[in-house]
Amino acid sequence: MSVLIPGLLIPFLGTASGSACVFFLRRDFSVSLQRALTGFAAGVMVAASIWSLIVPAIEQSATLGHWAFLPAFLGFWLGILFLLLLDHVIPHLHRSINQEEGPRSHLPRTAMLVLAVTLHNIPEGMAVGVVYAGLHSGCGEITAGGALALALGIAIQNFPEGAIISMPLCAEGASRQRSFWLGVLSGAVEPIFGALTILAAAQIVPAMPVLLSFAAGAMLYVVVEELIPEMSAGRHSNIGVLLFAVGFSLMMALDVALE
Numbered sequence: 001m002s003v004l005i006p007g008l009l010i011p012f013l014g015t016a017s018g019s020a021c022v023f024f025l026r027r028d029f030s031v032s033l034q035r036a037l038t039g040f041a042a043g044v045m046v047a048a049s050i051w052s053l054i055v056p057a058i059e060q061s062a063t064l065g066h067w068a069f070l071p072a073f074l075g076f077w078l079g080i081l082f083l084l085l086l087d088h089v090i091p092h093l094h095r096s097i098n099q100e101e102g103p104r105s106h107l108p109r110t111a112m113l114v115l116a117v118t119l120h121n122i123p124e125g126m127a128v129g130v131v132y133a134g135l136h137s138g139c140g141e142i143t144a145g146g147a148l149a150l151a152l153g154i155a156i157q158n159f160p161e162g163a164i165i166s167m168p169l170c171a172e173g174a175s176r177q178r179s180f181w182l183g184v185l186s187g188a189v190e191p192i193f194g195a196l197t198i199l200a201a202a203q204i205v206p207a208m209p210v211l212l213s214f215a216a217g218a219m220l221y222v223v224v225e226e227l228i229p230e231m232s233a234g235r236h237s238n239i240g241v242l243l244f245a246v247g248f249s250l251m252m253a254l255d256v257a258l259e
Contacts, residue, residue: 007132007151008194011124014155015187018162022170022179025163032239037160039231039240042223043247044157045124049223051255052131052150053216056142057209075210079123079217086119087225117165117186120226123218124154125190129197130211136198137208145258152258153251158187 057072064070131150134142166183170176197211231240 007147008125008128008191008198010148010151011128011154011158011190012187014158015121015162015190016184018159018164019166019180019183019187021163022166022176022183025167031234034164035231035233035237035240036243037164038227039243040247041157041161042227042231042240043244043249044153044251045219045223045227045247046244047248047251047255048127048150048153049216049219051252052146052153053127053212053219056131056134056146057212057216060209060212071207071209072213072216075213076217076220078210079214079219080221082214083119083123083218083221083225086122087221114165114182114186116226117161118189120161120222121158121187121190122193123215123222124158125193126197127215127219128154128190129194130208130215132194133198134208134212146255149251149254149258153254154190156250157247158190162187 054072054076057075058068061068061071128147128151131142131147135144135147162183165186166179169179169182174182197215200211231237231244
């Protein structure tokens with residue numbers, strides 16, 4: 001149990017640290033840098049979804065033989081549909097921060113931005129929570145190193161995400177303190193949903209493969225719907241692709257090296 005709370009807080013600390021950039025940097029990130037950071041985040045999330053979530057989910061269902069894929073298949077689609085439902089309630093991230101398209105709702109643009117990124121962070125918190133729940137329940141396919149790799153990988157991609165929130169808000173006229181706390185607030189859902197997932201998973205350990213793949217489906221929905229359009233928009237989209245590869249390979253290396 002002693003590793004659960006630090007594990008849940010690691011991704012949140014990444015967001016908070018990134019949000020603190022508003023106190024040290026005077027200008028907003030350039031479009032190219034934002035595209036690069038978004039590509040990096042997408043690469044980390046895709047690799048984490050595969051190695052830390054889907055693969056362990058299938059391994060835990062090995063007793064089903066040829067049907068070992070079924071729990072992961074079911075959980076993956078539940079995660080996709082869950083995010084599809086939320087996506088109709090909370091504005092799209094890539095539309096919220098693209099000024100040329102304008103807002104989708106009557107909410108202030110600042111509120112739309114924070115809500116959209118908060119939606120983005122929910123599946124990440126669930127992913128960390130379900131992996132640590134599996135570790136705590138004694139699932140042999142989940143190691144302490146693998147759980148730590150997932151938490152660190154998400155924290156790494158949360159750092160630029162926190163900055164991408166606070167810096168534009170400050171540039172639009174919000175105070176540095178307000179911009180920082182709004183960035184921190186967007187990441188606060190991660191430990192909350194992580195803890196809720198642990199509480200739920202502790203009661204239904206046999207459903208762990210479904211929960212792992214549910215988190216993977218939710219994360220991949222965010223990548224395809226929100227991050228890939230951002231990293232590919234405009235000129236020099238290859239910057240986002242290259243950083244996607246960097247984030248993917250880094251997360252892959254962390255997951256293997258820390259097992």
